[in-house]
Amino acid sequence: MKTIAPRFRHLVLLFLAVTGALLAGAAPASAHAALTGSDPGQGAVVQQAPQQVSLTFSEEVAMSGGSVRVLDPSGKRVDNGKVGHPKGTTYTVGLHGGLPDGTFTVAYQVVSADSHPVSGAYTFSIGAPSKTSAVIADQNAGGGVVGTLYGAGRYVSYAGFVLLVGGAAFVLACWPRGAGIKPVQRVVVGGWTALTAATIALLLMRGSYTGSGKVSDIFDMALLGQVLQTKSGAALTSRLLLLAAAALFIAVLFGAYVKRAEDGDKKEIKDLTFGLAVGGTVVAAGLGATWAMAEHASTGIQAGLAMPVDVLHLLAVAAWLGGLTTLLVALYRAPSIEASAVRRFSRVAFCSVVVLAATGLYQSWRQVGSLSALTGTTYGRLLLIKVGLVAVLVGIAWISRRWTGRITASAAAPETVGEQRTDSPDTLSSDTDSSDTVSSERISSKEKEPVAVAAGGRSDDPRRAAQLARQRAAMTTAREKRVRDADPHRFGLRRSVLAEAGVAVVLLAVTTVLTSTEPGRTEEEAKSATSAAQTQSGPLSLKVPFDTGGEDGKGTVLLDIDPGRTGDNVMHLYVQRPNGKGFDVPEVKVALTLKSKNIGPLTVTPDRIATGHWSASGVQIPVAGDWKIEVTVRTSDIDQITVSKNAKIG
Known part of the structure; x- marks a missing residue:
């Protein structure tokens, strides 16, 4: 059989490829709050300077003094920086007095309730539209290098949570003997390390991610202080505190627990297992809640129910995928693993899939809301991809369950595998010692000599004795590996579990992107609100005779x-x-008036394009209504007429 190194290399390459495709060079995070209205409105022309600008979003947002800026035609800031929150999802910023006529630019950069940055800009005019030299600085919140790093940090944090929680659950619920196996310990400790490092990195990057997007701001301690006062900062800080408790849990699991197991005190082991199970569940649920309290589950409809459901969903993912990873490591790296442990994990995985299906169905309904959003929004399409990957994963898991059944049957009726009989009816491969032999292999006398000398312990040279002991240990390890690889059932299970792990890597990457994508329900509601704010009646065509x-x-x-x-x-x-x-007349002008709102006349002087053809772009219709459209035509120095017609716009 091929060595495992190339297989793990392929898995790592798959991880890098998927992560690169989904995270590298990504655009700024999709806005989870949308601007649904403003006063003055986008493109509006008002006759008197307003005292303030108000913005209405599809959900509550977090603002600071510089979140909303209003610039005059020359690019000078004319707001007072004082942001108000009069009601609901409407926010205001005051303006200075004595504003000149012309076009003003409103730029905003806020953080939505589910922790994602939102930015944008629009214009309105006082008196009449004008040219503007206002320049909006590159709004790179949620994008650029910091956005890519932040996305990668989110992926690592999810992966660390899965390995930490799933690995520990696998040991306690399925394979207690695995607590003393070094490769298994490395899985759990590696998960804790990855989650801790990613959480610290996310906390440092948070201010730049939602603000300037500059790499230099990552280590700005003043910015970090502001982040700690936000909901996301509190969630990340809580996660670090819970990780300290998780470190104590790991120390007991791989320290006192293993020692009690070696001592054989069954009562103490039982009590310690119960304590670890309760404490570990509390810590794991707390870690899951740090995501639920700050992201999608914390906003929208039924938030009180959605947050605990989200925690259950995360725990089920960790129990399945984290346990799967630990089983994969055990199959490849551990000397042996009991068939009973594989059977128990098979039941745990089945229960996890059931919980995932129930919680995922509820989350899909809550976040998508309609069939049109399922196919017509980015969130819906990503969700379909995720469902497809889960279906593939379940299919491969079914194959793994078949191999598990064969292993169970083999363990119940011990048989010779490759002419090497297993030591235990409940063990996938034997823990061989110096007395083990493989009759199908011929061991040369050159191989036997160091073993005999080392076993006799008669060498007077300590260095030679140590060298022989190392050779004997290496030969024993190689013999154990040959015995493991000779088991066709274990080989088949390893291949199917490796395939599951490969799909799980892709699934976790898609899930990471999904959590930073605007939910389909929110996107459709925002589109509806925006459409209501910018009512459209369709292209307008008028035919007016003149004389x-x-x-x-x-x-x-x-x-x-x-x-x-x-x-x-x-x-x-x-x-x-x-x-x-x-008809190439000397002059033509248009004026629009909305008497019901005392707006106008708004004069438009089109540019001549060709004989009998004039055009004007950027014509602003501030509000919907029954507009009076007047066209002035001059056919000579002294002959001109103004004709009019009413038309409903919007």
């Missing part, structure tokens, strides 16, 4: 406004003679 009364003064104006909504529009005018040919 200036002078020679060659008759014709028709064709006016198109596209897309015919509040906000930015493009206007096209076509002036035609009675015979339908283009």
